Amino acid sequence: xxxxxxxxxxxxxxxxxxxxxxxxxxxxxxxxxxxxxxxxxxxxxxxxxxxxxxxxxxxxxxxxxxxxxxxxxxxxxxxxxxxxxxxxxxxxxxxxxxxxxxxxxxxxxxxxxxxxxxxxxxxxxxxxxxxxxxxxxxxxxxxxxxxxxxxxxxxxxxxxxxxxxxxxxxxxxxxxxxxxxxxxxxxxxxxxxxxxxxxxxxxxxxxxxxxxxxxxxxxxxxxxxxxxxxxxxxxxxxxxxxxxxxxxxxxxxxxxxxxxxxxxxxxxxxxxxxxxxxxxxxxxxxxxxxxxxxxxxxxxxxxxxxxxxxxxxxxxxxxxxxxxxxxxxxxxxxxxxxxxxxxxxxxxxx
Ligand code: KG4
Ligand code: ZN
Numbered sequence: 353x354x355x356x357x358x359x360x361x362x363x364x365x366x367x368x369x370x371x372x373x374x375x376x377x378x379x380x381x382x383x384x385x386x387x388x389x390x391x392x393x394x395x396x397x398x399x400x401x402x403x404x405x406x407x408x409x410x411x412x413x414x415x416x417x418x419x420x421x422x423x424x425x426x427x428x429x430x431x432x433x434x435x436x437x438x439x440x441x442x443x444x445x446x447x448x449x450x451x452x453x454x455x456x457x458x459x460x461x462x463x464x465x466x467x468x469x470x471x472x473x474x475x476x477x478x479x480x481x482x483x484x485x486x487x488x489x490x491x492x493x494x495x496x497x498x499x500x501x502x503x504x505x506x507x508x509x510x511x512x513x514x515x516x517x518x519x520x521x522x523x524x525x526x527x528x529x530x531x532x533x534x535x536x537x538x539x540x541x542x543x544x545x546x547x548x549x550x551x552x553x554x555x556x557x558x559x560x561x562x563x564x565x566x567x568x569x570x571x572x573x574x575x576x577x578x579x580x581x582x583x584x585x586x587x588x589x590x591x592x593x594x595x596x597x598x599x600x601x602x603x604x605x606x607x608x609x610x611x612x613x614x615x616x617x618x619x620x621x622x623x624x625x626x627x628x629x630x631x632x633x634x635x636x637x638x639x640x641x642x643x644x645x646x647x648x649x650x651x652x653x654x655x656x657x658x659x660x661x662x663x664x665x666x667x668x669x670x671x672x673x674x675x676x677x678x679x680x681x682x683x684x685x686x687x688x689x690x691x692x693x694x695x696x697x698x699x700x701x702x
Contacts, residue, residue, distance in 0.1 A: 353683060354382070356419070356430045356455070357676035358412060360448030361440025361468045362498065363389040363404045365411035366672035367419040369430070372680045378484035379680060382423035384673040387411040394537045398527070405443035412451055430461060432688075434679030437465035438699025439498065445695040453691045464679040465689040469494060469701035471674035473503055473511070475663035476634040478677050487681070488632055490661070491625040493617060495645075496637035496670075497523035497538065500567045500617075502624045503702055505634075508681050511702035514624045515565030522613055523639045525569040529576050529609055533602060543606045544642050550607025555579060557612040562619055572612055576605070614645050618652045625658050636663040638670070 359366040368384040389407050393399050420427060435452035438445055449465065456463035473492040477485045491514070492503045500521045502514040520528070523540055530539020535546070557579075560571045583605070584597045597605070625633050633653050640646065646662050653660035667674055682688075 353431050353680065354425070354429060355432050355434055355464075355676045355679045355683065356427070356452075357434040357466065357672045357679050358448035358452050359436045359468070359471070359670060359672040359675045360408040360412065360444045361436045361438070362444060362670060363393055363399045364670040365389070365408045365415060366670065366675075367412065367415040368672035368676040369419050369423040369425070370673065370676035370680050372484070372684060376684050378479065378482055379677070381483065381673055382425065383419035384671060385415040385419045385422070386671050387415060390538065398537065399441070401441045401443050404441060405447055408444055408447040412447060416451075427455065428459060430455075430459065432456070432462040432464060432679065432683050433459075434464035434466050434675060436468045436471065436675050437689075437693065438467065438696035440468055440697060442695065442697045445697065449695045457691060462683065462688040463691045464682055464687070465693045466675045466678045466682070467699055467701050468675070469499060469501070470511075470678045472496065472636040472663075473505060473634070473701070474508075474678050474681065475636045475667045475674040476661040478663065478667055478674065480664075484677070489630050490632035490634045491621065491628050491630050493621045493633070493635045493640075493649075494637045495522045495617065495635065495639035497521060497527065499637065500569070501701075502565065502620060504624075504628045504630070508685060509687070513700075513702040514628070515567060515620060517567040517569065519568050519570035520573060522567070522569060522617065523637070525573050525613065526639065528573050532577060532580060533597065533605070538638070540639055540642060543610055544644065546603045546606035547610045547644065550603035550605070552607040552611035554604035555608035557608055559612055559615050559619075562616065565620065565624065567616065567620065569613065569616075572609070576609055579605070610642070610644060614648050617645065618649055621649065622652055622656050622658070625653075626656075630658075632659045632661060634661045634663075636668060638668055641665050641668045
């Protein structure tokens with residue numbers, strides 16, 4: 353069973369080809385191509401939907417060609433075509449879904465509409481070289497640019513939402529704070545880099561709604577905004593660097609901000625794992641590339657008696673391999689979608 357998946361939910365165009373073993377015991381990744389649009393959106397400090405969808409239209413056919421030649425197969429050898437059908441930007445989702453539907457119709461093969469969040473939450477089970485681990489019950493923390501949520505995963509397609517962000521997602525908070533500091537986009541990796549030499553205890557930033565299962569990061573972002581004029585000298589609105597921060601202050605602020613996010617993510621994840629009586633905690637999504645988050649969450653889990661599993665760093669940010677993995681598992685479980693299935697920018701995972 354060989355699946356081709358297309359991911360175009362946001363600003364990453366991606367195509368992957370994944371082959372399942374005949375006895376369903378695992379898989380082999382034949383190709384995974386990602387075209388990043390970071391450079392096209394960087395100067396705007398965020399994603400411009402119109403630019404994203406135009407670029408998907410340009411990149412997707414090229415990536416299809418590249419993936420097929422990397423996999424050394426033709427599109428006629430593909431057994432099913434999958435695409436991310438939500439959540440995401442409508443104009444971006446439409447491109448990948450339309451191409452996958454067209455291929456499925458043209459080659460007379462099944463089509464699978466895959467939830468992007470399911471792709472993230474299954475990615476810790478993708479495995480290594482001879483990958484494809486059995487999905488086990490777990491509490492899954494999904495932390496990306498668009499989402500921050502805790503989901504109880506009982507098995508494939510059996511998910512229950514525990515908590516979600518009521519305002520900004522963790523990645524969004526990283527991106528917005530990075531923008532205030534005049535750092536590049538996406539902000540997460542930039543803040544992580546600066547935070548390495550910083551003192552996480554220098555600035556006292558809020559850990560919001562710790563008594564709730566939901567998340568809120570906009571108060572933290574606002575706290576940084578109010579702190580900046582007090583520690584950054586004059587505001588320089590007309591330049592790329594809005595605040596004239598000293599290197600040390602900037603590193604300490606990045607470390608303090610990053611730690612505030614990590615503390616909240618850790619506390620709520622451990623509380624959810626306890627409440628749901630699972631043995632395993634998983635983490636996925638772009639923010640889970642953050643080494644400090646991975647280290648601290650892993651240590652907290654082992655202190656509290658939970659096994660910890662994170663997606664491989666290359667699978668954390670948006671890619672099509674995780675979409676192909678979800679599609680392959682669904683196909684093996686006998687699921688298919690109708691080609692009439694619409695994309696849904698607000699698609700829920702549970
Ligand atoms: O999962 P993803 O690629 O896209 C969405 O589905 O949203 O996540 C992108 C987000 C961005 O907000 C980016 O700043 C954040 O992940 N991110 C990080 C790191 N690498 C990426 N945040 C913190 N630390 C990182 N190392
Ligand atoms: Zn994502």
